[in-house]
């Protein structure tokens with residue numbers, strides 16, 4: 001039988017996640033009352049995918065929430081989250097990274113970021129191909145960025161029932177991550193996060209080396225779009 005309160009589901013998930021795998025509670029489209037329930041059960045890390053919704057919720061939730069941005073981020077909206085965002089998972093172009101640098105400098109803080117990898121088969125998903133990500137990291141211009149800290153990579157697998165396909169995509173992300181770490185971040189231990197795994201595929205993602213799972217539906221139920 002499925003357990004019915006957010007606190008129950010949170011505690012089940014915590015049991016299930018190995019040490020070293022962090023839970024991002026993906027709260028997009030859910031009302032702050034539900035976030036507050038998770039907060040009261042000890043959850044502090046929340047992921048949102050739309051700037052306006054994130055800003056509104058941040059104003060209503062306690063100040064020690066760690067807000068993660070996980071959706072496609074338009075450059076003209078970076079300014080609104082720069083003062084407080086704890087991690088941007090979804091950096092999908094060098095231009096976006098440059099704008100994050102600019103806004104982080106204006107806000108006077110460092111913004112941790114992950115590069116989003118496009119490993120799925122759907123064309124509409126965003127991100128660097130694995131080759132483009134490695135090339136970008138090797139070229140090294142990002143080393144000039146003073147207010148952005150690259151913390152690792154993020155990916156979304158194809159939306160499919162084919163577990164082998166999902167596993168292959170996570171393995172590709174993992175290999176890309178390891179290669180980037182060895183070649184470009186040997187002197188930067190902060191590059192250590194591999195954000196992958198959602199409600200339907202997080203067990204596979206964990207087997208393939210995820211350090212951060214982004215879980216919405218399993219925690220908060222279905223979304224009302």
Ligand SMILES: *Cc1c(COP(=O)(O)O)cnc(C)c1O
Nearest residue numbers: 026049070198199214215216217
């Ligand atoms: C919505 C979303 C999730 C969470 O999806 P669930 O299937 O509800 O767990 C995770 N990652 C990203 C990037 C999302 O947009």
